Amino acid sequence: MTFATLGLIEPLLRALEALGYQTPTPVQAQAIPAVLAGRDLMAAAQTGTGKTAGFAVPLLQLLTMEGPKVTANSLRALILCPTRELAEQVHASVAQYAEHLPLTTYAVYGGVSINPQMMKLRKGVDILVATPGRLIDLFRQNALKLNQLQTLVLDEADRMLDLGFSEELANIYRMLPKKRQTLLFSATFSDDIRLLAGQMLNDPLSIEVSPRNVAANTVKQWVVPVDKKRKAELFVHLMRKGKWKQVLVFAKTRNGVDALVDKLQGLGINADGIHGDKPQATRQRALDRFKASDVQILVATDVAARGLDIEDLPMVVNFDLPIVAEDYIHRIGRTGRAGNTGEAISLVCADEVNMLSAIEMLTRQTLTRKMEQDFEPEHRVPDTDASGQVVKKPKKPKKPKTSGGGGKRNLGKWVESGEVAAEPSIKPVRKVPVFNTGPRKKK
Numbered sequence: 001m002t003f004a005t006l007g008l009i010e011p012l013l014r015a016l017e018a019l020g021y022q023t024p025t026p027v028q029a030q031a032i033p034a035v036l037a038g039r040d041l042m043a044a045a046q047t048g049t050g051k052t053a054g055f056a057v058p059l060l061q062l063l064t065m066e067g068p069k070v071t072a073n074s075l076r077a078l079i080l081c082p083t084r085e086l087a088e089q090v091h092a093s094v095a096q097y098a099e100h101l102p103l104t105t106y107a108v109y110g111g112v113s114i115n116p117q118m119m120k121l122r123k124g125v126d127i128l129v130a131t132p133g134r135l136i137d138l139f140r141q142n143a144l145k146l147n148q149l150q151t152l153v154l155d156e157a158d159r160m161l162d163l164g165f166s167e168e169l170a171n172i173y174r175m176l177p178k179k180r181q182t183l184l185f186s187a188t189f190s191d192d193i194r195l196l197a198g199q200m201l202n203d204p205l206s207i208e209v210s211p212r213n214v215a216a217n218t219v220k221q222w223v224v225p226v227d228k229k230r231k232a233e234l235f236v237h238l239m240r241k242g243k244w245k246q247v248l249v250f251a252k253t254r255n256g257v258d259a260l261v262d263k264l265q266g267l268g269i270n271a272d273g274i275h276g277d278k279p280q281a282t283r284q285r286a287l288d289r290f291k292a293s294d295v296q297i298l299v300a301t302d303v304a305a306r307g308l309d310i311e312d313l314p315m316v317v318n319f320d321l322p323i324v325a326e327d328y329i330h331r332i333g334r335t336g337r338a339g340n341t342g343e344a345i346s347l348v349c350a351d352e353v354n355m356l357s358a359i360e361m362l363t364r365q366t367l368t369r370k371m372e373q374d375f376e377p378e379h380r381v382p383d384t385d386a387s388g389q390v391v392k393k394p395k396k397p398k399k400p401k402t403s404g405g406g407g408k409r410n411l412g413k414w415v416e417s418g419e420v421a422a423e424p425s426i427k428p429v430r431k432v433p434v435f436n437t438g439p440r441k442k443k
C-alpha cells in the first residue's frame, strides 16, 4: 500500500515524500480513508505509531477540498493536546504536511504571553493546535470563535484526563458546533475515555493498532531493585558500565529532576532537566539540545516529557516509577519506535512495590528483575507478578493521606503527600463522569 492508493492529493504526497514517509503505518492505513470519508474515529494508538499524520494528513486534505474560507477569529479545525510540548510538536508536523497547501496553521498554549496569540488569531486560522486551558482563555477573551469548526481532534485524550482537564474539555464541548467531525486518539482506553468518547463521538470507527494497554513489544524492559537513597549512585554506575550515550530519564517530581541534574552535572556529566516550573523557552532549549545530542542525559517529569518525539532514542530510565501506571506505557513509548529496539530500565525501591505491581498488571507481564552487584537493596522489594499480587508488603508503614482534595486516580496507595505537592501542575482527576448529560445550568 502507498499513500497514493489511499487517495491523497498531490501536494500532500509531495510533502510526505520529502519527509521520507514511503509506506503508511498501520494507523495511517486505517485512519486516512476513514477521516477522508468523514467518519468519526476512536483510535487506540501510542505515540510512535505515526498517529499524528494519521489524523493530520486527511484533515488537511478535507480542509483544502471542502468548506468555506476561514473568517476573522475563526478556526476550521482544532487539535487539542495535553501539553505545550506536544502542541508544539504536533503543530510542527502539521506545518510540514501542509507545506504545499494554501492553509494556515498555528499553536497556542499557556506559559507564554497571550497577546501575540490574540493578534495572530485575528485573521482566523485553518488549523489551530491548542492546550485546553489556553483555548478557553482565548475564547473567553473573544479572541476566537468556534462556529466555523468542521473537525475536532483530541490527541492523547487519556493524558488530558490524567492531567485533570476533564472540566476544560466539558467546557469546550459546550462551545462546539453540533455538526462536526471528531477524532479521538488515546494510548490507553480507560472507562473515563470511553465515557468521553460516548459523548463526543458520533458512530465512530474504532481503530486499534496495538493491543489495549500493552507496552510496545520492541522495548526490552527490566527492573533493577535498589534502595531509594542509592538510586543516583546506581544510575551513574549503570550509565558508565553500559556506556550509555543518550538517555531520557524520568523522575517523579520537579525537585527530583533538579536534584538528579545537579548531581550529574556535579560529576561532570552533560545533563539537563525539564519540568513544569521551567519557562517554556528553557524547556524547549533543553529538548532541542537533547535532540541534537548536545545533552547526553535529559531528566524529565511525566508532564514535561509527554508526547516528545525523539527519534531513535535507545534508552529510557525510570529513575522513579510513575504515579499513574499508564504513564509507564507513555514513558517507554519514547524508545523502540518505528521498529527499532529500545531498552527501558526501572530503578525500583521497596516503597514503589505497589506501583510496580500496578504496571505489571496493566501491561500484563512480570518485569524481569536484574540485581546489580554491590547495589543489592537492604530493603527488599517484595515479589510481584502480573496478577497484581504483592507477595510481601514492605515493612515501612505508608504515610497517611493528607486532607484537601480528591486523590488522583490509582493514586491513593502510592503517593506520599509531599511528592504530589512537589509537582503541583498535576491536577487531581475527578472520578465524576466527564460530562453532565443533564440540563445545563443557566449562568
Ligand code: AMP
Residues within 6 Å of the ligand: 020, 021, 022, 023, 024, 025, 028, 046, 047, 048, 049, 050, 051, 052, 053, 309, 311, 338
Ligand atoms: P507519531 O506517532 O505521530 O508521534 O510519529 C512518530 C514518528 O514517526 C515521527 O517522527 C514521524 O515523523 C514518523 N512517521 C510517521 N509516519 C511515518 C511513515 N509513514 N513513515 C515513516 N515515518 C513516519
